[in-house]
Amino acid sequence: MKHALLLAFGLACAFPTAEVIHEEPSLYGKILVTREAGFLCMQFSGRTERRRQSCIDERAPGKMALHYTRMMMASLLLAPEPESILITGLGGGTLPKALAELLPEAHIDVVEIDPAVVSVADRFFDFQAVGNTRVFVRDARVFTRRALRDGNRYELILLDTFDGDYIPEHLMTLEYLQQTRRLLAPNGVLAANTFAISRLYDHESETYYRAFGPFFNFTIRDSANRIVLASTAPLPDHSTLRRAARSWRQRLAPYGIPITSYPRRFDRAQRWNRDRRPLTDQYSPANVLQRMD
Amino acid sequence: MKTAVVNVLAFGGGFVIMSLELLGGRVLAPYFGGSIYVWGSIITVFMLALSAGYLLGGYLSLKRPKLRTLGLILIAAGVLVCPLVLIAEPAMGWIFDRVEDPRYGSLLASLVLFMPPTIILGMISPYAVRLLVKATEESGRVAGTLYFVSTFGSALGTLGTSFYFVLWFELNTIVAMLAGALALLACLAFAVGRAE
Numbered sequence: 384m385k386h387a388l389l390l391a392f393g394l395a396c397a398f399p400t401a402e403v404i405h406e407e408p409s410l411y412g413k414i415l416v417t418r419e420a421g422f423l424c425m426q427f428s429g430r431t432e433r434r435r436q437s438c439i440d441e442r443a444p445g446k447m448a449l450h451y452t453r454m455m456m457a458s459l460l461l462a463p464e465p466e467s468i469l470i471t472g473l474g475g476g477t478l479p480k481a482l483a484e485l486l487p488e489a490h491i492d493v494v495e496i497d498p499a500v501v502s503v504a505d506r507f508f509d510f511q512a513v514g515n516t517r518v519f520v521r522d523a524r525v526f527t528r529r530a531l532r533d534g535n536r537y538e539l540i541l542l543d544t545f546d547g548d549y550i551p552e553h554l555m556t557l558e559y560l561q562q563t564r565r566l567l568a569p570n571g572v573l574a575a576n577t578f579a580i581s582r583l584y585d586h587e588s589e590t591y592y593r594a595f596g597p598f599f600n601f602t603i604r605d606s607a608n609r610i611v612l613a614s615t616a617p618l619p620d621h622s623t624l625r626r627a628a629r630s631w632r633q634r635l636a637p638y639g640i641p642i643t644s645y646p647r648r649f650d651r652a653q654r655w656n657r658d659r660r661p662l663t664d665q666y667s668p669a670n671v672l673q674r675m676d
Numbered sequence: 677m678k679t680a681v682v683n684v685l686a687f688g689g690g691f692v693i694m695s696l697e698l699l700g701g702r703v704l705a706p707y708f709g710g711s712i713y714v715w716g717s718i719i720t721v722f723m724l725a726l727s728a729g730y731l732l733g734g735y736l737s738l739k740r741p742k743l744r745t746l747g748l749i750l751i752a753a754g755v756l757v758c759p760l761v762l763i764a765e766p767a768m769g770w771i772f773d774r775v776e777d778p779r780y781g782s783l784l785a786s787l788v789l790f791m792p793p794t795i796i797l798g799m800i801s802p803y804a805v806r807l808l809v810k811a812t813e814e815s816g817r818v819a820g821t822l823y824f825v826s827t828f829g830s831a832l833g834t835l836g837t838s839f840y841f842v843l844w845f846e847l848n849t850i851v852a853m854l855a856g857a858l859a860l861l862a863c864l865a866f867a868v869g870r871a872e
């Protein structure tokens with residue numbers, strides 16, 4: 384009872400008008416389904432608005448409600464018609480659902496550590512693993528290692544396992560990114576939803592650089608997220624990206640993705656302190672660094 | 677003098693136990709992930725090892741208890757920590773390839789890597805109690821003080837490792853430092869124990 388009151392108080396502070404419509408117990412922190420101003424959101428208990436896990440706009444459920452999910456779709460500009468896709472981190476299933484609609488022939492594997500997330504995505508966010516989509520309940524690092532051993536490869540990999548509050552540190556190391564790179568098919572593309580702020584930025588950028596070489600840093604003004612876009616092939620030039628954006632514009636419009644405005648926000652300059660240590664399995668204080676300015 | 681040294685050794689033992697346990701998660705994560713059962717495996721193995729260590733330490737203390745023997749225990753613990761640096765990678769790779777279920781994989785890896793040093797570290801406390809107890813009526817106080825010192829060491833080991841060491845040092849460096857600290861404590865035990 385005391386906990387429930389504290390929780391209610393915490394939520395009232397974070398979301399003055401948010402209504403909790405479901406609480407799902409989980410081994411990794413309770414999952415809440417909230418409704419606020421027409422948005423249905425999945426979040427972990429006590430987390431603030433900036434750290435929302437996944438939301439849908441109930442008035443326009445087909446549209447992607449959050450910046451970062453729309454931004455992740457920019458990966459299609461580098462990998463135009465991927466036939467095999469791996470997504471780590473399910474959330475409400477917005478990304479796999481959209482990709483399955485857009486690319487019905489593609490095989491989509493989703494890895495999610497928390498079975499409770501899979502069940503909430505099914506019940507409240509209308510996500511089911513049907514057709515060519517499969518969901519694996521396991522740790523992404525374990526999945527990656529096994530997939531490599533089994534000889535599987537993906538043309539597009541979307542990393543979406545960070546929620547701003549806690550970082551699984553073994554999923555932000557050079558070794559993990561090198562394994563993920565090996566899991567990419569020739570000309571495969573990686574998009575990672577990561578952080579744009581704090582001391583972690585330099586360390587993380589350097590880690591991606593060591594694993595992939597030059598990459599696109601994709602940020603927009605209204606979002607604290609940044610998307611790292613990397614490829615095993617050389618990065619395309621801007622005219623190629625703009626052409627790809629024009630060809631995707633119609634198909635992505637129903638999702639509310641302003642794809643043609645994205646290429647000019649791709650920055651391949653190394654705007655971070657290159658003297659920072661990359662994060663490795665031996666040195667990975669990501670959670671400590673994230674809390675340092 | 678002897679009382680102070682034994683307390684220092686108990687503090688050091690407690691410090692190393694929790695520092696190792698905390699690093700356990702880091703060691704296993706690249707192979708077995710960060711799922712709750714990885715922590716479950718680590719904590720299970722540490723509890724099992726400590727319970728066995730307490731038992732062994734108690735029995736060992738029956739036979740001519742000496743400070744130098746405590747030094748030998750610390751040396752053994754320091755040596756058994758070293759495989760974490762030397763063979764953790766190949767051992768975990770071997771287990772990963774043979775045990776499909778990461779629950780049992782992480783349990784097996786924890787057993788192989790953490791059971792031996794933690795059993796030995798668990799022997800320190802009961803042995804230290806025996807070294808300091810002179811009369812039955814003071815046994816509770818002596819044991820209480822040693823629990824306090826050793827658990828306080830555990831608290832600092834947890835805090836130091838999670839807040840600072842992982843920020844300053846690589847994993848292997850921290851493990852090597854723990855082994856070095858155990859060796860230094862052993863030297864202290866030998867130096868003071870010589871006068872016995």
